[in-house]
Amino acid sequence: MEWSIHIAGAEDLADEPTLERCAGLEPAAPLQPAVRLAADLAAERLGAVRFTRCAFGNEFCEHLLPQPAAFEAAICAARASGLRFTFLTPYVGNEGIRRLRGLLQLLDRMEGGEVVFSDWGVLRVLRGEFPRLVPVQGRLLNKSLRDPRVMGIYAETQPDNGTGAATLAALQRSNLDNASYTDWLLRLGVAGVEIDNLPQGIDLGFASRGLSVGAYLPFGFISTSRVCMAAGLHYRKPDKFQPGAPCRQECQTHLVEYSYTNSPFHNRDQKFYLKGNTYFFAHTEAMTRSLLDQAAGGRIDRLVFQPRLPMMAS
């Protein structure tokens, strides 16, 4: 199994990216325990972690597409560190497609590598214009529900027979469950799929069909939007919250921590985190242990360690 580290930029690779050092990169105190816990559990379950790949970019916001110079620096830093390179790309409008083309040309010219797509339009561009780059289906295109308010509760409380069992089994899967779908992805040249760990548990029965499987820890996404709260900071009130509106990357200065104190269930200690246009949750200890068990059992080919919420500008 391969370990990948999600970097914010070349500076993250100035020193050797050890798990210990990377686990201290998150600046927001409320997130640090989740990052630390994931690092400790990973080392405990899977032994020494050695990163052989890095991921750069983000899957959620086209306004955070990297500047070409920062992109080039990250590719060079990965090469200098002996790490393979994965470029994470978000869902995009036509303007995002235009900007991505430039970055993909750069990647193609410099190094080649892997591109995680979150948008069918990006896959079309990859296949038609950059056949050397290796497409990987991103976790946004895996449509399993992962609502942390209720999915874990659902898994705990459903009877293990009849409709409850059938429903839970369906919630633990996605369209990747269909061999016709994974076969089609392979025919398109898609090399792998990425997934989020699910509060209700995840069924990786599709893992043996030829697609590599990558999973993220310790954060999962809940929801994302072309309307960004943070971007509203610099607009007059009536002009705020317009889809796709230009921003000043205000999200880089703060995050919002929500406390689920109004839960109808026992999970009133849950927290959700808004960074820019996307909401995230941190894996619980049980979720992390379950994911690591799946990795140890050979069902997961790659774990991507994200020491920060994956919304970094560069």
Place this chain on the structure above:
Amino acid sequence: MKILAPIRSHEELEMLAASGAEELYCGIVPQEWSDRYTGAMWLNRRSPRGGSVETLGELRRLVEDAHTRNLPVFITLNAPYYTAEQMPLVLELAGRLSEEAGVDALIVTDINLLRRLREASLAADLHVSSVAATLNSEAVRFLLDFGPRRVILPRSLTIAEIETIVGDVGRQVEIEVFMLNDGCAFEEGFCATTHHHSVGAFCTSLSEMQAEFVWHGPVYTARRRNWLRRNLADYREWVWYVNGNGCGSTARGLPYGPCGLCAISDFLRIGVTSLKIVGREASPFKKLASVRMVREIRDRARAGAPKLAVIERARALRQEPVHCDSGYMCYYKVT
């Protein structure tokens, strides 16, 4: 440019047809699905009892009578995904909807289902749901391989973005856009939450939660803290609008909520095919009032009324200028 209205029973047909609906869409949940899955797993993004025609027999009657009025009927099979166990049931249902009930199109989100239906070569056309999050021209071109007649664009696209997409691919596929009644704070196709009644929508649930800012920029001054707090309050107000103004209505009972009426002149000029009114589960009165509003504005624009006059009339129809002036009730920013 057609007006597409939601319908959930045969009883609503005459009213909707008489008020100006030119296309209809609905859902249906077969008993086999309800027997197999609980309410946490929806076939068509609505609870089985919430917004669906009840039986295949009623649907067949609805389609026959709609066709006598020259109204096509589309049906939603738009869950974000179907598992391997579910796929045979969904394919069989699609076949019956097309070949037995005679529906005109199947509205699909899951790209795997879209592929399978393309292979099945049913009589019904395929429409790609807005939940497929088709946000750019390249994505539409990718989907053209599956032969859809129509792509429904997400409501998060701007008029300028829609114009570019229609310019790029509008000759190859019909384009439908949102017009009234239902907002979504998130990108619908990338929202991994549930609206299950036990927890409600995530976006509105957030407005009731305690929120703390964690600052890691320059010095965190009281001014910055207030700036963030004000913005959060504005955002929560925007979510209230997105949620149909708190699910409210005017004193005369007209529906509130997200609206694209002021953009109709632009959509007519751009060449959009259809204007979608949301709300399969809504009351008949809300559907009726919605269709009438869209029809009046569309007809004015079509008759050549100047854009500003059309906008003025649209605002008058909404009856509450304060909400229009907020800027938060609009799907599209019109310039």
